[in-house]
Amino acid sequence: MKFTTSWDDGYALDMKISELLSANGAKGTFYLCPHKQHGKSMLDPKDIATLMKNHELGAHTIKHPKLTLIPSEKVKEEIIESKKWIEELSGKPCEMFCYPYGDTNDEIENLVKEAGYKGARGITQMLFTSENAFQQNTSLQIAPFPKRKVHSRWWHVLDKYGPLRVKRKAIKAYGIPLTECNNWLSLAKAMFTYAHSTNQPCFHLWGHSHEVEKYDMWKELEEFLRFVATHKEVKHVVNSQLLQ
Ligand SMILES: [Zn+2]
16 A cells, blocks of 8 residues: 655645654655745745655645636646746656645646646545546545534534544445544544555545644644554555556
8 A cells, every 4th residue: 555645835834744754754745835824934945955855846826726716817827837836946847736725627627737747636535546636535634633623614613523524424434433533643543544454555644734733733643654654565655656
């Protein structure tokens, strides 16, 4: 089985992610965007140069818009300009793209293809394989589980267990007992164990370093990566290597 990770937006805290990955033999694709987000510090060029030594850089647009909400000329510009930006930073071809907010459609996928990317990551979770290179699925996001920690919409108060609710069907399908669903780490380990024991093609972990910080999940991330590292036959790859 392959194991890959990906990290969105290009926050300065990605350096901490990179260290944790390297300490555990894991690889990541970092989808960078020059536009500052959530008022957080972003990676500087020196950090980016260090990151690319061990990991992959991918494009994530310039302004981080919802692509289905802007005219296709603008979509094209975001897709092409962010590829150029990454290639200037890295000095090598940028093969991967990531849709902001996972927001995409067939037309946008085609524009990404035409721009010369080899694949693009989406935000669909609880899967271990992808049929479409331009809609790469993920297995699990690192985020509060089973309960929300922040109620950013009024109805979140009525749906405290939203993170569990949306995953329930898959959890059942994979035969993961609800006793493993008390916290993110046990779910991650149970999902990984399921994928590993049933010989799935890939486990794809993703997230945002600023959320790992915000929700105090560094220990959980570290322990999960350590757990993955005990499975010696797992092959650690960056996102574009899933396409081979
Ligand atoms: Zn993003």
